[in-house]
Amino acid sequence: MTGTALTKTPAAAPPARAPRFAAARRFARSRSALAGAAGLLLLVLLALLAPWVAPFDPNEQGADNLLGPSATHLLGTDELGRDIASRVLHGTRASLLVGFGAAALGALVGVPLGLVAGYVGRWADAVAMRLTDLLLAVPGILLALVIIAVLGPGRLNLILAIGVGAVPEFARLTRAATLTIRERDFVVASRGMGAPAADTMVRTVLPNVLGPILVQLVVTASLAVVVESGLSLLGLGTPPPAPSWGGMLQEARSYLHQSPWYGVFPGLCLAFTVFCLDRVGRGLQRAFGTAVTGGAREGTI
Numbered sequence: 001m002t003g004t005a006l007t008k009t010p011a012a013a014p015p016a017r018a019p020r021f022a023a024a025r026r027f028a029r030s031r032s033a034l035a036g037a038a039g040l041l042l043l044v045l046l047a048l049l050a051p052w053v054a055p056f057d058p059n060e061q062g063a064d065n066l067l068g069p070s071a072t073h074l075l076g077t078d079e080l081g082r083d084i085a086s087r088v089l090h091g092t093r094a095s096l097l098v099g100f101g102a103a104a105l106g107a108l109v110g111v112p113l114g115l116v117a118g119y120v121g122r123w124a125d126a127v128a129m130r131l132t133d134l135l136l137a138v139p140g141i142l143l144a145l146v147i148i149a150v151l152g153p154g155r156l157n158l159i160l161a162i163g164v165g166a167v168p169e170f171a172r173l174t175r176a177a178t179l180t181i182r183e184r185d186f187v188v189a190s191r192g193m194g195a196p197a198a199d200t201m202v203r204t205v206l207p208n209v210l211g212p213i214l215v216q217l218v219v220t221a222s223l224a225v226v227v228e229s230g231l232s233l234l235g236l237g238t239p240p241p242a243p244s245w246g247g248m249l250q251e252a253r254s255y256l257h258q259s260p261w262y263g264v265f266p267g268l269c270l271a272f273t274v275f276c277l278d279r280v281g282r283g284l285q286r287a288f289g290t291a292v293t294g295g296a297r298e299g300t301i
Contacts, residue, residue: 033283
């Protein structure tokens, strides 16, 4: 045995926590954000379980029309004797599907467009931004009305109409976030090691700009739920007899004096959904340290 002193190898430093875990902890510390997330989860569960939770078929007509809340019909009946509670539950599915579907469509088109524009720059940036400027030149609600007028009412057409109007917001937001980090050391290192541009954008840049994208996704979903109800109120939403909150509000306008509760319950559900999405969006804003915006133009979604 030699007299050489044995040196103890120091333990490796624990890896730094990923920013997304820190953001999740900040989100979890917000009671209002957790309350909004719980309410949103409840709405999603009700939408999924509506066929089993609803006490009646939402389109089943009866002889007792415009009844007030009772033990048999918890929220009363409409002008055709249909159970309002059952129609409200099934309307949850329509509103959430259109809201999140439109937000997802806007993100699926706008995020890659903004990512390429911000990372590649030059001609790609010019072409992408001119396309978004073209969409921004038309108010979002007017664009949705034109698309619905051409394609006709329907749930899928609503998602397309509202989602197209959301593309510029996602594109411009992603481009701005990409521009702030494309010259950061870890992005330059990825390019220096010979990684393809597509690989760098997807695996290095995109994960670091997800924070503002998630916030915008929730904000867009909230606005899309309102726009869907507004279009349904105008008779351009989900075609009857399929239940939707906006359609129920449109039908209730003619019976405000006979049954004021008719329009109250779908209106409360709409307000509760927007409130929950707003709480979640503001919680994500604080967690990621990014701003919540409702759009860069009047009438946008």
